[in-house]
Amino acid sequence: GGKIIMPIQKxxxxxxxxxxxxxxxxxxxxxxETSMG
Incomplete structure (x- = not known):
């Protein structure tokens, strides 16, 4: 029943x-987020 507004992207x-x-x-x-370090 839902929809994608903006696909997952960088x-x-x-x-x-x-x-x-x-x-x-x-x-x-x-x-x-990826961890820094």
Missing amino acids: TFWSEAYGIVEDAFGVQWQVNH
């Missing part, structure tokens, strides 16, 4: 970022 601020919308119309942002 951005200048994140290794993996994307946006999905659930069946109730709530948008969720997914952000994953």
